[in-house]
Amino acid sequence: MKYEPRERLQAVAGVHADLQRREMTRAERLARWAELLDNTPDNRLSTLSETEYQPAWARDAMRSAGSPITVAFGDAVLRAEGLQDDTYGEAKRFFELTDWELHQLVCSCHSGATVRAEAAARCVREILESRPGLFAMLLNALLIVGPPRSHIA
Template sequence: MKHHTLDALRSTAGVHAKFQDFTTTRETRLLRWAELLEKEPDRRLRTLPETEYQPTSVRDRMRCVDSPMALAFEDAVFRAEGLKDDTYGEAKRFFELTDWQLHGFVCSCHSGATVRSGSAAKSLRRAARPSPGLLAMLWDALLLR
């Protein structure tokens, strides 16, 4: 076995700076996924049928070819960061989404059998925005009266 310095490996392996600087926060993951979807905003991606009616054990295993989750799984950065597959449950875990958030752009009840890639990206960008806590919402409600 031949040993190399880290610098030598970087030049040999062609490690990309963008990959090295990628941080693993929920927000950056969601925004990266949105960027991947926005590359072809009119692309039609397949949705999953009636996710809200499936038992959790079934819903978490749901997947289909050419879905928003399949597109995310094609990304080498996400796989290197720990995305294990293109199932509903794995997308929920890896991107730290609620069922309600994920359902909003991968379920057939919202857009039919397919969803525009650009529409899914908009949903992801909304989900990436930090939501105010309960106390902040109550405080705002009291001040706006």
């Protein structure tokens, strides 16, 4: 193999170092996640237990080996986009999900201790295709800030 300086290779190959890679949109990240889940549709994935009953700090730290979030974190493309780990809070941040949306996807109250990858992919697509309704927004507000406090003076 013949050694060539980088400048020569760039000129020959037409490589341009100044080209910036475009970041994936939320929709593209979610679509990729659904595709990854669809690659093994019968795979049984771990769920997270009772996410809706956890305080926000505990919920954000929740994780389970072999969960739908772990499938996303196992993808080099999503990690290159900025997915930092396989916790509930990181999935919420990275995929721009509400607590209600992520609860629907990973909580054990919907499918038990495990969920089929195909069902998780379908849930991701439903999230991708829908806009949250009033009920979902109210429930998400309750999950985030908790019940209203009394302000009696």
